[in-house]
Amino acid sequence: MRNSLYIISLGILMLSCGSQKNIKKKVAAKPVATKVNATPKIVEKPHVETDKKGDYFTVNLADASKNDNTISYGSIVDAKPAGYKVVKTYFPSLAQNFRQKYLIIHYTALNDEKSIRVLTEQSVSAHYLVNDLDDKEIYLLVDENKRAYHAGISAWRKDKYLNDNSIGIEIVNPGYTTDETGKKIFVPFPEYQFKKVAALAKDIATRYMIPPTNILGHSDIAPTRKQDPGPYFPWERLYKEYQLGMWYDEPVKQNFYNLAINSDFENQVNTSPFIFKVQTMLSDFGYDLPLTGAWDDATKKTLESFQYHFRPQVYDGVLDPETWAILQALHQKYP
Incomplete structure (x- = not known):
């Protein structure tokens, strides 16, 4: 009986080993190298215009909505490296804008x-x-x-x-x-x-x-x-x-003015939190002004300059309801 079991076990083992030999090992496929075109595709662009004084590019290809522009209003300036030639094969790049901001x-x-x-x-x-x-x-x-x-x-x-x-x-x-x-x-x-x-x-x-x-x-x-x-x-x-520069909308200014004269403006105007708010609004609008919470010399001069531009009838550097209303209207219009 024992001999019979031994023979049966040996046969199963041999059959198992034989089947293992027939299993093919899966090998990951080697990546196939793709040929890279050494010459980049040239996007068709208008020709650079040339006259006796130089080269010009007079058509904008960039995204005007982003304030980008590829136009040259003067002759194009490029390098003249000794022994080499600078070509305009790929000129101009779209990623550019004017220095004149x-x-x-x-x-x-x-x-x-x-x-x-x-x-x-x-x-x-x-x-x-x-x-x-x-x-x-x-x-x-x-x-x-x-x-x-x-x-x-x-x-x-x-x-x-x-x-x-x-x-x-x-x-x-x-x-x-x-x-x-x-x-x-x-x-x-x-x-x-x-x-x-x-x-x-x-x-x-x-x-x-x-x-x-x-x-x-x-x-x-x-x-x-x-x-x-x-x-x-x-x-x-x-x-x-x-249609140049900035100006406030009269109805908006008037609304802010009405709010000012119907509020506790006179009592607030000389408090540090209110002055800080005015300084912050002037700074956010564009003026280079330290935020001190006080009617210091820099703040008064900045208010005076603001009035030169937007409230020329009075330019004393003092914040009154009219100046405050104009500042708020402009701040809202030109965030």
Whole structure:
């Protein structure tokens, strides 16, 4: 009996071993190398235009909704490496935009002759100078592709030192004097001069797609040290007649004004939490202002600059219900 069981077990073991030998081991397939085309596919683009002065690309291929633009308004500048050739086979890349992000308006506080001399022979400059003559001329002083020295120490929102990314327009205007009370007395701009500035600003802002929040006065970007172009520059007309820059909506402003005069405004206006709120709103809007919770010199000068631009009837640097309402309306419109 035992011998029989031994023989049966041995047969089963041999059968099992034999079946194991017939099992094929599965081996993972080796990846097949794909041939990479060494020459990238060229997206068809308009030809670069060439004249005697250089190459130009005059069609925008980038996403204008993102403020991107591939157009060149001047000749294309490229390298000339010794022994090599730079080609425009893949020009232009879509990922680009203009350096010219801001348009800053100034006055010279000088007459025509002195303005020209100072802006062309000394350490300050601007891209354009609008003279005080009733003619059709506007003076180009600095190539738009280059940096002019017009903004100095400056800031708006997240940007600082705006010479790097702005175009400056200087307007011949005598600036201001002070009366016996210390009030600044400014000089209005003639109609012909305003129309020159407006036409020039419209052309620049359109070409470089400069947003409304970035069309500013020197006093906006340097409120503690500059007053130009002052309260007589017609920002409201620039907005309504040329669709440039910022302005508030009157019904919205009026609603905020009604809330202010029907509230405890007079008792709150000099409290630290309220002042901090005003400073925060001015800062969020764009002005470079420390948040101190006090009516300090920087805050008063910033309010004065704000009034030059948006409330030119009163520019005393004091927050009244009208100024407060305008600030809130603008803050809502241009977040």
